[in-house]
Amino acid sequence: MLKASEITKTPSSERLLNLWARRYTPEVSFLLGDSSSCDELLKAAAPQGRESTTNKLKDKMLDINCQMGWIQTKNLYSYIPNVLDLTEARRITKFAFRVYRKLLEIYQQQSSKIEVENNSLSQWVIPAVEELAYALEPILIVFQEQHVASKDWRSLGFMTSQLNFTNKLMLKRLTKVEQVLLAPYFKFVEEQVAMPWQRVCSHAANYELNSPELKLVEQMMPNSPEIAQSVYRKLTELLPNNRSRRGKLTDNGISHSCIRDLNMFQAYILLCFLEQNMEPIEQELVPLCAMVVEGVEIKWELTKNWCEVLANEIESRLDSAQKDLIKPYTQGMKQAFFKERRSLGCKEEMAAEVV
Incomplete structure (x- = not known):
C-alpha cells in the first residue's frame, strides 16, 4: 500500500535510492550489437523522440486504453458477481487516466543518459527515481483511495491488475525501442502502489553507511x-495442483501476480527490519492479503508455504550474523500470518505453532 513519505538525503538513503532505481533498468539485450537499433534508441530518447512517443498515447488513446484495461480487469475477476457498478468503474477509470497522463508528462520532461560504446548500449535507469515518486505520489494516493472507497472492498485488490493490463495495452502501440524506454516507467507505477520501497529508502537515513x-x-x-523467482518455482513444485478461483498457480497471469507479490513481501520485510517493528506487515500486508484470499479463495496451504519458503530463501542467502538480524522479521512475518489464519483461508484449528 502506498503511503506518503519523504526521503532525507544521506549517504545511506542515496545508496538505497540507487538500488531502487536499478529495478527499472530497461531490457536492452535484443538491441546489443545492432547499430541501427542503437541509433533508433538514441533518437527515441531525445526530446523530440519522447514527444513523438507520448503523442501516440495522447488523451483520446490514453482514455481508450484505460477503459480497456479496466474491462480486462473486470473480465479477470468475472467470477465475483457485481464487483463494481458502472458509476464506480467510470470514476476509477477517470483516475487511472490521470495517473498515466501525469506519467507521460514526466516521461517527456525527463531525459535518459544513454551512451553507445562499440555498438553496445551502456546500462541506464530511470533518472531521479525519487523525483518520479514524489511527482506521482499525490495522484497515485488518490487513485488508491478510489479503490478503497469502492462499495466492494475487493476492488482494492484490482488496482495492480488494472495497471498491469493498461501498461500492456499501451506498450503495444509503440515501437520496440519506444517500449524499451517507457516500460520501466510503467513498471514503476505498478510497483509503487504495492511495494514500499520508497519507505525502505526513507528509513535508511536512520542508519550509518557501514552499519550491518x-x-x-x-x-x-x-x-x-x-x-521471488526462486520461491515461486519452489511453490509450484510443492503445490503443483494448487488452484484458486483465478486458476492454477502455474497459469501465466497468476505467475506474474505471484512474482510481483513475492517482491512486495520482501519489501515489507525489509521495511519492518529498518523500522524495527512489525506494524507494516501486521497492519498493512496481512489485511490486504486477507482481502485477496477471501475474494479469490486462496487456500491456507499456499499462504502457509508461501511464508515458510520465502523466509527460508531469504535466510539462506545470509551469513549467520545477518540471519540473527533478519530472523525476528522473517519469522515475525510467518507468525503474523499464522495469527490471522482464520481470515486467510484456514478452515480448521491448527495446533502446531509456527517455528
Whole structure:
C-alpha cells in the first residue's frame, strides 16, 4: 500500500535510492550489437523522440486504453458477481487516466543518459527515481483511495491488475525501442502502489553507511527479483495442483501476480527490519492479503508455504550474523500470518505453532 513519505538525503538513503532505481533498468539485450537499433534508441530518447512517443498515447488513446484495461480487469475477476457498478468503474477509470497522463508528462520532461560504446548500449535507469515518486505520489494516493472507497472492498485488490493490463495495452502501440524506454516507467507505477520501497529508502537515513543493517538491505534489495523467482518455482513444485478461483498457480497471469507479490513481501520485510517493528506487515500486508484470499479463495496451504519458503530463501542467502538480524522479521512475518489464519483461508484449528 502506498503511503506518503519523504526521503532525507544521506549517504545511506542515496545508496538505497540507487538500488531502487536499478529495478527499472530497461531490457536492452535484443538491441546489443545492432547499430541501427542503437541509433533508433538514441533518437527515441531525445526530446523530440519522447514527444513523438507520448503523442501516440495522447488523451483520446490514453482514455481508450484505460477503459480497456479496466474491462480486462473486470473480465479477470468475472467470477465475483457485481464487483463494481458502472458509476464506480467510470470514476476509477477517470483516475487511472490521470495517473498515466501525469506519467507521460514526466516521461517527456525527463531525459535518459544513454551512451553507445562499440555498438553496445551502456546500462541506464530511470533518472531521479525519487523525483518520479514524489511527482506521482499525490495522484497515485488518490487513485488508491478510489479503490478503497469502492462499495466492494475487493476492488482494492484490482488496482495492480488494472495497471498491469493498461501498461500492456499501451506498450503495444509503440515501437520496440519506444517500449524499451517507457516500460520501466510503467513498471514503476505498478510497483509503487504495492511495494514500499520508497519507505525502505526513507528509513535508511536512520542508519550509518557501514552499519550491518544497511549492508543487509543493500545485499537483499538487488536480489529480490531472483528470490521471488526462486520461491515461486519452489511453490509450484510443492503445490503443483494448487488452484484458486483465478486458476492454477502455474497459469501465466497468476505467475506474474505471484512474482510481483513475492517482491512486495520482501519489501515489507525489509521495511519492518529498518523500522524495527512489525506494524507494516501486521497492519498493512496481512489485511490486504486477507482481502485477496477471501475474494479469490486462496487456500491456507499456499499462504502457509508461501511464508515458510520465502523466509527460508531469504535466510539462506545470509551469513549467520545477518540471519540473527533478519530472523525476528522473517519469522515475525510467518507468525503474523499464522495469527490471522482464520481470515486467510484456514478452515480448521491448527495446533502446531509456527517455528
